[in-house]
Amino acid sequence: MSFFIMDLYNDNYGNDEDDFMGDEFGQGVDSDEGENYENDIDIIADNQIKKEKYDYENCEGNEENIRITSPYLTKYEKARIIGTRALQISLNAPLTIPIETQNDKSNGKSDYDNYLNNDPLVIAERELYNKSIPFILRRYLPNGSYEDWRLDELIID
Numbered sequence: 001m002s003f004f005i006m007d008l009y010n011d012n013y014g015n016d017e018d019d020f021m022g023d024e025f026g027q028g029v030d031s032d033e034g035e036n037y038e039n040d041i042d043i044i045a046d047n048q049i050k051k052e053k054y055d056y057e058n059c060e061g062n063e064e065n066i067r068i069t070s071p072y073l074t075k076y077e078k079a080r081i082i083g084t085r086a087l088q089i090s091l092n093a094p095l096t097i098p099i100e101t102q103n104d105k106s107n108g109k110s111d112y113d114n115y116l117n118n119d120p121l122v123i124a125e126r127e128l129y130n131k132s133i134p135f136i137l138r139r140y141l142p143n144g145s146y147e148d149w150r151l152d153e154l155i156i157d
Contacts (some may be wrong), residue, residue, distance in 0.1 A: 041077055046134035046150070049143050069139050069147055073154045077137060078128070081151070085124035085133055096132035099123060129156060 051140075089095065100117055114124050127133045131152040140146045 028145050040140055041080065042138040042140075043081060044136045044138055044148075046136055067147055067149075068141065069149075071149075071153065073137075073156045075150075078156070081133065081135060081137070082121065082124045083129055085127060085135070086120040089120040089123055095123060096127050096134070097123070097130055131156070 055114065079125075128151070133151050135151050137149045137154070139148050139149065
């Protein structure tokens with residue numbers, strides 16, 4: 001015998017077995033509107049690709065060198081790469097491009113220009129456009145496989 005909480009008017013306050021709506025946080029009804037696509041790509045360091053090629057149990061690498069996905073870097077991939085590299089630079093990772101370090105004001109640059117020259121986001125963006133970041137972009141496909149693209153192979157707009 002099941003016990004239901006009821007008031008004087010025989011309302012059961014959602015404890016019925018027929019409750020199909022779920023709670024107010026969307027845990028009963030399936031929808032694609034709030035789906036998270038953040039895990040569709042991985043950024044892997046160039047020297048780590050040999051170790052991680054078959055670490056995923058359900059994913060297999062594309063054995064042939066046939067590429068299915070677009071050779072263009074998307075704006076989401078670009079943002080993730082610049083953010084990841086800027087974090088590395090802010091944690092004192094070695095730079096892949098030279099930066100101008102001039103302390104005198106005789107070059108005509110203001111303090112703001114010198115600040116931008118040392119900003120990790122600006123440096124990371126310069127490294128991306130020079131294609132000198134040693135990252136490999138792993139794009140997951142719907143069939144469970146993935147494609148690995150080096151950044152120097154991608155077209156950056």
